[in-house]
Amino acid sequence: MSTSDDIAVVGWAQTPMVRHTDKSEVQLLMSVITDAIEPLGLTRADIDFTCLGSCDYITGQAFSFVGNLDAIGAWPPKRDSHVEMDGAWALYEAWLRLQEGDIDIAVVTGSGRSSTGNPALIYPMEMDPYFLAPIGADPVTFAALQARAVIASGIADERSMAETAVRARGKGTVDELLADDYVRQPLRRHDLPPITDGAAAMVLARGDRARELVDRPAYITGFDHRTECHNPSFRALDDSPSTRIAAEAAGLGSAPVEVAELQAAFTHEELLLRSVLGFGDDVTVNASGGALKENPIMATGLVRIGHAADHIFGGGNRALAHSTSGPCLQQNLVCIMEGRS
Amino acid sequence: MSHVVRFVESTITFPYTRSLGPVTGAFMTALTEKRILGIRCGDGVLVPPMEWDPATGAELAHDFVDVGPAGTVASWTWVPEPTEQHPLDRPFAFAFITLDGASTPLLYAVDAGSPQVMANGMRVAPRWKGERVGHITDIAAFVPGEEPEVEGDDLGPAAEPVTMMDYLASITYKNPVPPAFDFVVGASADHRLIGFECPVCGRVYAGGRGVCPIDSLEFTEEHAVDLPHTGTITNHVVITPVAYPGQTETDPFARVFVLLDGVDVVLGYQPVFNLPVEDVAVGVRVKAVWTPPGEEIDEGGTMGGAFGALIGWEPSGEPAVDDLDLTNRIF
Numbered sequence: 001m002s003t004s005d006d007i008a009v010v011g012w013a014q015t016p017m018v019r020h021t022d023k024s025e026v027q028l029l030m031s032v033i034t035d036a037i038e039p040l041g042l043t044r045a046d047i048d049f050t051c052l053g054s055c056d057y058i059t060g061q062a063f064s065f066v067g068n069l070d071a072i073g074a075w076p077p078k079r080d081s082h083v084e085m086d087g088a089w090a091l092y093e094a095w096l097r098l099q100e101g102d103i104d105i106a107v108v109t110g111s112g113r114s115s116t117g118n119p120a121l122i123y124p125m126e127m128d129p130y131f132l133a134p135i136g137a138d139p140v141t142f143a144a145l146q147a148r149a150v151i152a153s154g155i156a157d158e159r160s161m162a163e164t165a166v167r168a169r170g171k172g173t174v175d176e177l178l179a180d181d182y183v184r185q186p187l188r189r190h191d192l193p194p195i196t197d198g199a200a201a202m203v204l205a206r207g208d209r210a211r212e213l214v215d216r217p218a219y220i221t222g223f224d225h226r227t228e229c230h231n232p233s234f235r236a237l238d239d240s241p242s243t244r245i246a247a248e249a250a251g252l253g254s255a256p257v258e259v260a261e262l263q264a265a266f267t268h269e270e271l272l273l274r275s276v277l278g279f280g281d282d283v284t285v286n287a288s289g290g291a292l293k294e295n296p297i298m299a300t301g302l303v304r305i306g307h308a309a310d311h312i313f314g315g316g317n318r319a320l321a322h323s324t325s326g327p328c329l330q331q332n333l334v335c336i337m338e339g340r341s
Numbered sequence: 342m343s344h345v346v347r348f349v350e351s352t353i354t355f356p357y358t359r360s361l362g363p364v365t366g367a368f369m370t371a372l373t374e375k376r377i378l379g380i381r382c383g384d385g386v387l388v389p390p391m392e393w394d395p396a397t398g399a400e401l402a403h404d405f406v407d408v409g410p411a412g413t414v415a416s417w418t419w420v421p422e423p424t425e426q427h428p429l430d431r432p433f434a435f436a437f438i439t440l441d442g443a444s445t446p447l448l449y450a451v452d453a454g455s456p457q458v459m460a461n462g463m464r465v466a467p468r469w470k471g472e473r474v475g476h477i478t479d480i481a482a483f484v485p486g487e488e489p490e491v492e493g494d495d496l497g498p499a500a501e502p503v504t505m506m507d508y509l510a511s512i513t514y515k516n517p518v519p520p521a522f523d524f525v526v527g528a529s530a531d532h533r534l535i536g537f538e539c540p541v542c543g544r545v546y547a548g549g550r551g552v553c554p555i556d557s558l559e560f561t562e563e564h565a566v567d568l569p570h571t572g573t574i575t576n577h578v579v580i581t582p583v584a585y586p587g588q589t590e591t592d593p594f595a596r597v598f599v600l601l602d603g604v605d606v607v608l609g610y611q612p613v614f615n616l617p618v619e620d621v622a623v624g625v626r627v628k629a630v631w632t633p634p635g636e637e638i639d640e641g642g643t644m645g646g647a648f649g650a651l652i653g654w655e656p657s658g659e660p661a662v663d664d665l666d667l668t669n670r671i672f
Contacts, residue, residue: 026552027519027551030552030558059514059516061516069554072554072557073556116515118512118513121426129357129359130359131477133510134478135426135448135477135478141435144435145417145435148416148418182421184435185418234391234445
């Protein structure tokens with residue numbers, strides 16, 4: 001079935017996901033890259049291309065990704081790139097790069113020390129600088145306004161949101177959670193993601209190299225991402241058309257998926273995304289716990305792809321991974337992977 | 342280097358000054374006149390005005406429309422604990438407010454006192470600041486009701502069209518100090534320069550770089566080596582200060598790159614003493630300058646400059662080195 005141009009995820013690793021790490025981003029990346037490549041029998045010398053996903057505003061240091069290159073082993077010089085995005089977008093770039101056909105192995109990473117600063121103060125800085133950043137328009141506020149829209153449209157209610165939280169985190173009862181105060185009505189603490197420090201690294205291989213490295217590569221059969229207007233007030237918040245279009249373009253409609261990993265940092269986002277993607281009970285969504293359990297900013301989306309790839313490595317046939325960026329699911333990326341006998 | 346990791350707190354301020362362009366500029370100018378502008382887009386009116394149709398990307402004609410000033414709450418959430426970036430320092434609502442005549446809502450703060458006051462469909466009007474400069478926060482908040490208010494004395498509109506805006510962001514970060522850097526800073530208190538020798542490639546790194554980036558391995562104390570206090574300038578930059586917030590320098594000054602004897606990697610951006618700017622040159626031999634004993638040393642975690650008790654370099658008096666290849670050594 002496969003052709004010499006197929007590109008597959010062949011391995012990945014993540015650091016321990018913790019509330020607060022005393023490791024620098026370089027230290028996190030150094031260990032996680034080693035953990036991703038060593039089980040494959042690869043060394044850094046085998047890597048043809050690297051792309052790192054991270055964010056200077058989170059680090060508080062301009063060009064912080066340049067320092068992160070210390071983890072790559074970039075001598076002799078490597079082909080390298082960086083995205084100021086989640087590592088899922090770094091993976092997208094690496095997937096494109098491998099399609100050139102002249103190289104075989106790429107490593108991508110996502111890394112963020114979310115505990116370095118106060119997310120409620122940092123993320124407004126990434127908003128529209130004229131109307132939104134100056135009023136401290138924080139992501140939890142936008143999430144609350146989106147949750148209201150999703151509830152009004154009947155896709156979710158506060159109980160189904162609490163049920164999502166209980167399933168993701170495996171603790172508490174729905175009634176206990178619903179007795180809590182609002183952080184931003186209609187969101188309570190359990191509807192919000194945790195602050196998590198961590199990093200992930202993933203190995204992509206092309207053609208014969210993928211089959212040499214692992215018995216069952218997770219072949220990427222569809223990959224697409226779309227964005228919407230920057231200002232949530234210009235969008236229909238009870239929908240995610242960019243997710244729907246990306247999923248169609250990635251080939252969701254052509255065959256069913258068995259599992260899906262969705263980057264939903266807020267409970268209502270998972271319910272909205274399930275609805276937009278048309279998933280019924282036959283699709284296992286976020287068995288990992290998702291971003292509600294661990295939310296390492298800039299690695300959360302890449303970790304979704306990793307868990308979906310694990311399903312293929314373990315014998316599954318088809319899995320979908322989703323990553324998002326920006327307020328109220330502004331940008332959405334969908335990656336579909338398949339196994340082959 | 343097994344020790345409790347130290348964290349350094351630093352506050353970074355971003356004093357942005359932004360040009361506004363013809364559309365946002367018109368909106369901000371109107372705010373000083375206690376007017377809120379939208380822009381026509383097809384059959385609708387976008388607020389705040391956009392330069393392009395968000396659906397198609399087509400440039401919009403500058404067909405502005407006065408909207409509001411009162412409007413209707415379309416959705417809202419309560420902020421029980423405001424941050425310092427929020428427009429109000431007491432609990433308030435963030436609301437999507439559809440101003441009269443607008444087809445898209447504006448996100449803004451509503452000073453409602455309590456969440457029980459808030460409801461979809463409620464009417465709100467702006468409370469203007471008395472002194473308006475052409476900034477979104479010229480609207481102090483929206484308040485329940487139909488009638489706009491002004492805080493204090495109304496100082497009137499801007500004398501000239503508003504073309505620029507200031508935005509001061511300030512964020513405090515806490516970053517871990519890598520163990521290697523702490524080790525090197527600690528040794529500097531005893532006027533020792535410590536480097537690390539990679540057990541794989543044999544390269545010697547000066548300063549607190551705790552990893553060999555070529556072999557991607559983290560150094561430990563066993564890789565530490567004492568370094569000489571003399572070296573050669575491999576490159577330099579002369580900086581003519583421009584005024585910006587926090588700048589204390591007024592005269593041109595040099596930063597030099599120093600390659601210590603027997604070391605593979607330079608120390609970058611080092612201060613120099615007793616060497617006039619016009620005499621800074623590639624090949625000049627220098628020696629370390631230390632904080633006088635007993636004085637407090639800077640234990641900050643920044644890389645790429647002097648560190649700890651090492652405050653810079655001065656001419657050693659030795660003859661200059663004549664080696665063109667030195668200029669290749671900047672990292």
